[in-house]
Amino acid sequence: MxxxxxxxxxxxxxxxxxxxxxxxxxxxxxxxxxxxxxxxxxxxxxxxxxxxxxxxxxxxxxxxxxxxxxxxxxxxxxxxxxxxxxxxxxxxxxxxxxxxxxxxxxxxxxxxxxxxxxxxxxxxxxxITLLKRTKERLEQANLTLRHFQDRILTELDQAKIAQQFLLPDSWPETNEIEFAAKMVPTDEIGGDFFDVIALDDHRYGFLVADVTGHGIPAALLTFMASVTFKNVASSDLGAGETITEVNRRLFGKMPNDAFVTMFYAIYNVVSKEFNFTQAGHPDCYFFRPSVDKIMTLSTEGTIVGPFSNEDVSFGDASIHLEEGDRIILYTDAITDVLWQVPDSSQITELGAFIRNHSDLSMQTLFEAIYSWGIEVARSSKYSDDFTMLGFEVTNKKKKSSTDLTKEKKM
Ligand SMILES: Cc1cc2nc3c(=O)[nH]c(=O)nc-3n(C[C@H](O)[C@H](O)[C@H](O)COP(=O)(O)O)c2cc1C
Incomplete structure (x- = not known):
């Protein structure tokens, strides 16, 4: 070198x-x-x-x-x-x-x-001391979060179970009405509920309601709205008066911008008068097989909860039913999927389905509507609670089923 x-x-x-x-x-x-x-x-x-x-x-x-x-x-x-x-x-x-x-x-x-x-x-x-410490802290925080999430999920499950108790578990005893209902809650706790009340020995109240939102707040509101309705509904009040009173009691108590939509109807099996009110809720279907006619029923009315009775009113209308007539109340889960049917309005589409399947019993019809919606949505489930409540005027002395089909997904 x-x-x-x-x-x-x-x-x-x-x-x-x-x-x-x-x-x-x-x-x-x-x-x-x-x-x-x-x-x-x-x-x-x-x-x-x-x-x-x-x-x-x-x-x-x-x-x-x-x-x-x-x-x-x-x-x-x-x-x-x-x-x-x-x-x-x-x-x-x-x-x-x-x-x-x-x-x-x-x-x-x-x-x-x-x-x-x-x-x-x-x-x-x-x-890597700092890195290790941060990792450990993150793991600890993750663990805490997981515990918290588990607790929330358990509580949501419990709320969901409790929510099922809001729904009727049997139909009133009458031969003049064939009742039917189908409710499939979403996985997440939702805001739908329905009720059927015997107001006296010949008048029956039918309510379908949808509370805004999901989760615990919606669940609490369903309890509030359901209990308020149960307390208010009576044979002295017409449909519009009932919801007006429900609104009076709920006004100012709904958190944030929360509200409830309702369709409430009272059917008198003796006079066959069907009295109803619509509060920010989808129209109800009325099918008359004798003339093969399907139509929607609606009234004036707004959502329940956020406005005082001085600012809003709930309309009231009545029609006369005859044997064989069908009434169908529902929440928007079904119509929300039907917009996917090309070239049609979802309201017309659902009406046509009800009319074309008049040979089915009410309960089977609801099952068919449910499956049809699933098919249209190309999904295994609805993204919102599916709720349908209805009845057929029978007066055939046949026993109505007391088996209420509520699918409880717990
Ligand atoms: C280049 C070199 C650097 C090393 N630096 C470290 C060190 O920073 N810290 C440590 O604990 N061991 C270090 N070791 C490992 C130890 O020197 C030794 O190989 C290890 O302890 C295993 O052998 P033993 O079982 O005989 O102790 C190093 C080894 C080599 C070859």
Missing amino acids: TEKQTENLLVKAGLLEQAANSSTEGITISDINRPDQPLIFVNQGFERLTGYDRSEVIGRNCRFLQGPKTARSPVTRLREAIANGEECTVELLNYRKNGQPFWNRLSVTPISDHNGKITHYVGIQSD
Whole structure:
């Protein structure tokens, strides 16, 4: 080697050392062929990280950084990797000169001479204490969140079970009406409910309601609205008067912008008068098979809850029913999917379906409507609570089914 070559080599070595020292990581080199594989080089990053001066560590095996709480398994992995001439990365607890522990992410890589014989190992030490701590905190926070989520889910399930008790579990005893209902709540707790009440021995009240939103707030509102309705409904009040009174009691008590839509009807089996009111809710269907006529029934009216009775009123209308007539109340889950039927209005579409399936019993008709909606939506379920309530004027002395089809998804 000429003088110039030696000088060049020294310059390069100096540059390399400068580069190594500018690193914030620890960089170490140990001689693998000397007894106990001592360190022959440490950079300033290592000195900063460990608090040791290079004069204190050169010539020693780097295991002096280990201490009482250093786990054995990463140390074993290191030993085996080095014995096999492999590279290896571990995370292990090390101790600074002042005894303070820190988490070290250590990578060791073999260096071979021109014959392929491993002569040295380079080690890179990174302080990952903060990272580890943040990870631990994150894991802890995740665990807390998971517990919280589990609790919420359990409570939602309980609320859902409780919500089922709002629905009637049997039909009033009468031979003049064939009742039918189908309700399939969404997985999430929803805001639909319905009720059928015997107001006296010949008048029956039918309510279908939809509370805005989902989740616990909606569930609480369904309780509030249902209980209020049960308390108000009586044989003295017509449909419009009933909802007016329900609105009076709910006004000012609904949180934020929450509201309820309702369709309430009273059927008198003696006079056959069907009296109804519509409060921001979809129209109801009326089908008369004797003339093969389907139509929707509606009144003036607005949503229930946010406006005082001084500002709003709920209309009231009546028609006379005859034997065979069908009445169908529902919430918008079904009409929301029917807009997908090409070239039609969903209202006409549903009406046509009801008319074309008049040979089915009311309950079977509801099942058919439900399945049809699923088919149209090309989905296995509705995105909102599916609710349908109705009746047929029978007066055939046949026993109406007391088996109320509510699908309880719990
Ligand atoms: C280049 C190099 C750097 C090392 N740096 C560290 C280190 O920073 N901290 C540590 O605990 N061990 C370090 N080790 C590992 C130990 O020196 C030793 O190989 C390990 O403790 C396994 O051997 P033992 O079971 O004989 O102790 C390093 C090893 C090499 C080859």
